[in-house]
Amino acid sequence: MATFDMRDERTGAEAVAAVQTQAFDVVVIGGGPAGMAAALAAHKARARVAIVEREQHLGGILRQCIHPGFGLSHFKQELTGPEYAQRFIDQVHATDIALLLNSMVIGIDSGEPTGATAVHTVTLMSPAGMLQLTGRAVVLAMGCRERTRSEIKIPGSRPAGVFSAGLAQRYINIENLKPGSRAVILGSGDIGLIMARRCTLEGISVEGVYELMPYANGLRRNVKNCLDDFGIPLHLSTTVTRVIGHDRVEAVEVSQVGERLAPIPGTERVVPCDTLLLSVGLIPENELSVAASVELDPRTRGAVVDQSLQTGVPGIFACGNVLHVHDLADNVTTESERAGAAAAAWALETGAGAVSDCELTVSPAGIAGYTLPGRITAVALTKLNFRVRRPVDTARVRILAGDEELLAGKVRAFKPSVMESFPLPAKVIQQALDLGANEIVLSVDPVEEA
Numbered sequence: 001m002a003t004f005d006m007r008d009e010r011t012g013a014e015a016v017a018a019v020q021t022q023a024f025d026v027v028v029i030g031g032g033p034a035g036m037a038a039a040l041a042a043h044k045a046r047a048r049v050a051i052v053e054r055e056q057h058l059g060g061i062l063r064q065c066i067h068p069g070f071g072l073s074h075f076k077q078e079l080t081g082p083e084y085a086q087r088f089i090d091q092v093h094a095t096d097i098a099l100l101l102n103s104m105v106i107g108i109d110s111g112e113p114t115g116a117t118a119v120h121t122v123t124l125m126s127p128a129g130m131l132q133l134t135g136r137a138v139v140l141a142m143g144c145r146e147r148t149r150s151e152i153k154i155p156g157s158r159p160a161g162v163f164s165a166g167l168a169q170r171y172i173n174i175e176n177l178k179p180g181s182r183a184v185i186l187g188s189g190d191i192g193l194i195m196a197r198r199c200t201l202e203g204i205s206v207e208g209v210y211e212l213m214p215y216a217n218g219l220r221r222n223v224k225n226c227l228d229d230f231g232i233p234l235h236l237s238t239t240v241t242r243v244i245g246h247d248r249v250e251a252v253e254v255s256q257v258g259e260r261l262a263p264i265p266g267t268e269r270v271v272p273c274d275t276l277l278l279s280v281g282l283i284p285e286n287e288l289s290v291a292a293s294v295e296l297d298p299r300t301r302g303a304v305v306d307q308s309l310q311t312g313v314p315g316i317f318a319c320g321n322v323l324h325v326h327d328l329a330d331n332v333t334t335e336s337e338r339a340g341a342a343a344a345a346w347a348l349e350t351g352a353g354a355v356s357d358c359e360l361t362v363s364p365a366g367i368a369g370y371t372l373p374g375r376i377t378a379v380a381l382t383k384l385n386f387r388v389r390r391p392v393d394t395a396r397v398r399i400l401a402g403d404e405e406l407l408a409g410k411v412r413a414f415k416p417s418v419m420e421s422f423p424l425p426a427k428v429i430q431q432a433l434d435l436g437a438n439e440i441v442l443s444v445d446p447v448e449e450a
């Protein structure tokens with residue numbers, strides 16, 4: 001049992017209250033698809049595992065994603081979000097993984113020493129009070145949150161009726177509430193596209209989807225199934241430049257944008273509506289990680305991890321949307337199984353996780369927006385994930401160490417909506433080390449068609 005300093009409310013005097021502590025090998029923060037897959041993989045490796053989830057239920061954001069399109073690669077079957085989540089919830093319930101629901105993690109203390117022998121203390125609050133869990137390994141699986149109006153600074157009045165698309169999804173699919181009658185959607189990411197269809201099916205008229213970029217940001221299949229099939233117009237290179245309305249949204253002003261994405265004066269148009277849904281990006285929820293001294297990559301806004309998904313803080317791993325934004329939950333599951341297995345190997349000292357063969361940073365170049373992992377510490381086959389910043393029909397992935405090209409992929413098309421992966425063979429990592437490099441560069445370079 002650990003102790004925790006608290007101030008007595010009535011006397012103001014410092015009191016020392018006992019805070020219960022429970023010991024595990026691996027503590028997983030977040031019970032979405034990432035947390036469940038990581039916990040199951042760690043449990044399979046015989047670790048004692050706990051999942052801490054702030055909601056009353058496991059499943060994360062998938063509980064509100066009632067449309068199909070999940071599980072195609074993992075289960076070779078098309079499932080809805082809740083069906084996909086339920087398959088993992090059932091597996092978790094069939095184990096002795098400790099579940100702490102309705103429990104919000106408020107801090108991670110890695111204490112001293114911070115090296116391979118460190119034990120992390122995870123502090124959580126639940127209706128029953130404060131609790132501390134200790135673990136040799138912690139898996140961060142807190143998902144992400146949506147960008148809001150204030151983050152993209154849309155001018156105009158501040159009436160009711162401006163929602164993030166995910167909040168509207170929750171209102172409709174879980175709370176049985178109708179956010180409005182006539183909607184404009186800003187942003188053509190997958191959540192925006194899916195909400196355009198959902199609103200239409202719920203009898204909310206969708207005036208159009210407006211996208212700042214000259215291309216749609218969501219998956220091609222979502223543009224077809226959610227907009228084209230329902231006759232919803234997609235306006236590219238267009239953004240909302242003003243919200244109009246006093247108590248409730250009455251209209252939005254939209255404007256075309258130029259090459260530098262700035263609104264073009266004279267192109268303003270007023271679109272009457274009572275609801276503006278924003279689907280303008282997701283931000284990994286890393287406040288806890290930063291407080292635990294985990295270094296973030298400014299490109300992904302997730303942790304800098306190595307090939308086993310371990311952060312710079314020994315014993316803390318990260319996976320799923322808190323690490324980088326995924327378009328498919330199936331990819332979240334695959335990645336998180338790796339993180340869970342690596343966390344268990346670290347905690348039980350059964351893997352090579354504690355051994356560092358090398359230290360190479362991995363950086364993006366050309367039109368690659370980011371690469372993951374950002375560090376390589378072992379000479380072994382490594383899957384590099386990356387995303388391009390703009391669509392190209394013909395480009396090639398090149399792996400470089402200094403001026404030396406070590407490997408080149410086939411010429412093909414790349415889209416920002418699709419997370420890509422490139423296998424980096426152990427011998428290429430060794431080649432970079434033999435050249436004395438401390439950095440490997442993944443460059444995606446457009447090529448002229450022959």
Ligand SMILES: Cc1cc2nc3c(=O)[nH]c(=O)nc-3n(C[C@H](O)[C@H](O)[C@H](O)COP(=O)(O)OP(=O)(O)OC[C@H]3O[C@@H](n4cnc5c(N)ncnc54)[C@H](O)[C@@H]3O)c2cc1C
Binds near residue numbers: 030104142166167
């Ligand atoms: C609003 C929204 C809608 C989406 N819609 C779709 C969609 O329609 N289709 C699709 O393929 N993908 C969708 N996604 C992407 C989807 O999030 C991912 O595919 C996948 O769910 C990510 O899994 P995850 O476990 O990393 O995150 P999540 O599913 O977000 O799970 C994270 C969990 O961590 C918990 N948590 C966070 N902080 C704490 C804390 N401090 N203490 C305890 N628990 C905590 C949260 O409550 C949550 O349950 C959507 C994402 C968002 C944000």
